Amino acid sequence: MSRQRSMEVIEQAEYVTIGELVRLTAVRYSTLKFYTEEGMLPFEQAEENLTRRYRRVESLERIAQIRRLREQKKTIPEIKEILDVV
Numbered sequence: 001m002s003r004q005r006s007m008e009v010i011e012q013a014e015y016v017t018i019g020e021l022v023r024l025t026a027v028r029y030s031t032l033k034f035y036t037e038e039g040m041l042p043f044e045q046a047e048e049n050l051t052r053r054y055r056r057v058e059s060l061e062r063i064a065q066i067r068r069l070r071e072q073k074k075t076i077p078e079i080k081e082i083l084d085v086v
Helices: 007-012 018-025 029-037 056-071 076-083
Strands: none
Touching: 007 018, 018 029, 018 056, 029 056, 056 076
């Protein structure tokens, strides 16, 4: 098992893992995984077996946007339309 990166390192990193996004946003892992699977949270993956990598800044902005829309009582299909997810 790999060692966790410190918050200082994570906060400066260009790319983060989903687990690190959980630490940065306090959003549940299962929620972020759902957003990823629904195409609402883009990621990069070099090969099939490699860890998904999320661009830290863009991902934090997207998660904040989704949270705001959920607070406005928007449904997932409405949010996907607003985010222009195909």
